[in-house]
Amino acid sequence: MPIRRLPEHLVNRIAAGEVVERPASALKELVENAVDAGATRITVRLSSGGIDRVEVIDDGCGMSAEEMALALERHATSKLPDDDIEGVETLGFRGEALPSIASVSRLTLESRVRGAEGWSRIVDNGDLEEEGPAALPPGTRVLVENLFAKVPARRKFLRTPRSEYAAAADTIRRLAMARSDIGFTLEHDGRRNIAVQPGETRPERVAALTDRQLIENSVAVDYDRGTAKLEGVASLPTFNRGVADHQYLFVNGRPVKDRLLIGAVRGAYQDLLARDRHPVLALFLTVPAGEVDVNVHPAKTEVRFREPANIRGLIVGGLRHALDEAGFRSVQRPSAAALGNWQAEPVEGGVGQSSTAYPQGYSSEHPQPHQQGHPQGFQQRAAFFTPPPGSDQASVWDGAPEYQPAPEGKAEAAEAPVPDAATHPLGIARGQVSETYIVAEAEDGLVIVDQHAAHERLVLERMNRAVAEGGVASQGLLVPEVVDLDESACDALEERIGELAELGLELERFGPKAMLVRATPAMLGAGDTKGLVRDLADEIAAYDQHLSLKEKLDHVAATMACHGSVRAGRVLAVAEMNALLREMEVTPHSGQCNHGRPTWVKLGHGDIEKLFGRK
Structure with a gap:
């Protein structure tokens, strides 16, 4: 077959295939033109995700009738005044957008320069249908209808209107972020979904x-x-x-x-x-x-x-x-779902009803017994609290119920004056819950700290500082420990023996399927050495091929820190709790653990008041 020139309409459709893949592609080109025209407000209206209709209105500089005719020709642009394509500063510059879109849709282009009359041109799939005067404010209006209506091979590959709208909305979102000095409005099927004003930070x-x-x-x-x-x-x-x-x-x-x-x-x-x-x-x-x-x-x-x-x-x-x-900052407020889990006991005659309300004449300050058996205080309480006749509790009180003393907390004797919570962002420790969470009182609310997650971050930051200063100090084991692994894991660890030594972990190959641990990082203290080595082998095997040397070391350090941190279930003294809080306040990234979970949350005074119906 001899070489021939393609017809103009086919050239335009090929160009459209490169530039216009879907409605969002056409929308991007039109909005970029509006931005380059100096618009301060851009309005976008879509129908069926842009498949049936895409309309872009701006208040930019506009075009004259002669410029509109030229804009619909291929490779015509006003954005390369000196032909320096390397130094282009505008969003669009190829000059293909409008003719490409017009070749696969029905395009209506209306524009008006300030101080002049408006003009309109309608192009249907590459053919000029009509042109003439148009009444519109200064700026430009572009309407694209029935995209790919005469190109069924392209139209059948479009997705559902919902998917096409999601792509179009993402396009507007990105362009609106790039230019906070321009106001953007997006409407879909008559509903306004995005509206941002010009001049926002x-x-x-x-x-x-x-x-x-x-x-x-x-x-x-x-x-x-x-x-x-x-x-x-x-x-x-x-x-x-x-x-x-x-x-x-x-x-x-x-x-x-x-x-x-x-x-x-x-x-x-x-x-x-x-x-x-x-x-x-x-x-x-x-x-x-x-x-x-x-x-x-x-x-x-x-x-x-x-x-x-x-x-x-x-x-x-x-x-x-x-x-x-950011220091120790994290997402401080508990989620609405978490607050919703708090259940307030309803009060009889108040907001709700309660099955455990005190009977008339009973005081919540009534002294509670603190000894086992059936002491006098217990008998007084039994006589004082008489269940209603016919209730399930009557049979219990008629007999000799087993007495369980009221729960009580243990307070430590203060060896020094209690610090002022106002001087510490994370407050002063008041106790420990479930041997896992530290409860502290701050000036503006209640702080709850996950002791394991917090200490894990602190240990990692200490290790990072030690590595930057020349290496982590190691502590030799009295008796070297043998860790059994498969051969590939031992090979991976053996290749990283030098790097692990910088982190204070001294390993040695001990046969084909075992590693010998001679020293561990001193700051980790005594711990599960075998578990640590096995986890490190898994980390190195999983990420060794994809991460840089520093990233590998960071993963190893994070794994070590997790093994060396204070575990949930360990009882801490008040002094230890406060020491942990003070170190968190001066340690970067202490607001989250190595896995991205928050190490502390704050329940503000306002939140507490809402829980008790005071606000």
């Missing part, structure tokens, strides 16, 4: 488009490295999601989807979050135009960096610096 805009609670549970990112700058908002590790869909990256104001971000974020949070949890964040990267290529994808959703390793280091370093500044 960046944290306010990101929170409005992701989660309103993000403002209280996030840190600001502001980090420079050379000519590159990183800004944005990142959630605390304890404020996370089960999927990575709430992570957004912007390069020079352009929303992009890049695998570099996912890897860098995982590296920054790798010892702060469980592996199946993901933070919520929006990062805005500013780099010289010559250091990034924005022309590697027809839809401009991907970019290529000249020095990707430097960019990854910038993201990891910026996030770690911001999280270090």
Whole structure:
């Protein structure tokens, strides 16, 4: 077959296949044009997820009739005035969006320049249908109807209206985050789903488009490295999601989807979050135009960096610096579901009814007996509390019930004046519950600390500091301990003997299927040495091929810290509890354990008052 030129309509449809994959793709191109036109407000209306109708209205600079005709031709653009494609600063610049969309839909383009009359052009699947004057305010209105209606091979691959709308909403969400100075409105089938106002701060805009609670549970990112700058908002590790869909990256104001971000974020949070949890964040990267290529994808959703390793280091370093500044912060308030589990005993004649209310004349301050058997106090109480006739309790009281003394707490004698809770953010320890949780009184509420999770984080931070200062001190075992493992696990540990020694764990190969432990990290103290070595073997086997050396060491240190921390079920003295609280206040990341769970929560005075109906 001889070489021939393709007809214009076929060329346009091929170009449309590169630029317009679905309604969200067309919407992205149209909104980017509105942004580049200097709009301050952009309104988007969709029907059936954009399959039947996509309408974009802006108050930008508008176009004259001659410019509108040129805009519908391929490779015509106003965004490359000096033909410098490497230095492009606008969102769109290829000049293919409008003609490509018009070749696979019915497109109505209306625009008006300030001080002039408006004009309209209607193109149906590449053919000019009509044009003429139009009445509209300054700006541009683009209406796309029946996308792919005459291209059934493309239309049948579109998803359901609900899925197409989700993609379109994500597109608007990303563009609205990138430009907090522009107001965006999104309506779907007559219902307004997104409405943000111009002039919002960046944290306010990101929170409005992701989660309103993000403002209280996030840190600001502001980090420079050379000519590159990183800004944005990142959630605390304890404020996370089960999927990575709430992570957004912007390069020079352009929303992009890049695998570099996912890897860098995982590296920054790798010892702060469980592996199946993901933070919520929006990062805005500013780099010289010559250091990034924005022309590697027809839809401009991907970019290529000249020095990707430097960019990854910038993201990891910026996030770690911001999280270090957060100190012991975590998501402090208990969830609404947790508060809902508190049940208030109803009071007779009050808010509700109670089956355990005191009878008339009985005082809750009545002295309680504290000795076994049936002492006089017990007989007085039995005579005083008479169950109603015919109740199940009558048979019990008629006999000789076994007396159980009232529960009582044990208070330690104070050896020093009780500190002032107002001077400590995490308050002063008042006791321990279930040998697992420390209860402390702060100036603004009640603090509950998970002693194991908190101490696990503290031990990890101590190990990290020791490694940075030259190595973790080790403590030799009086009798070396033999740990039986399979051969592959022993091989993996043997390859890392030198790195483990830096963390204070001295191992030696002991036959084909065993390792000999000669010393353990001194800060861990006595513990389950065999369990520690087995867990380390599993960690190294699972992640050895995918992580950098530092990330491997961090995983190993986290596993060691978990084995060396205070376990749930251990009774702590009040002095130990307070020492733990004080160290948490000065230790970075102590608001969450190594797996991303919160180490402490605060029940504010207002929450406590609500539980008792005082508020």
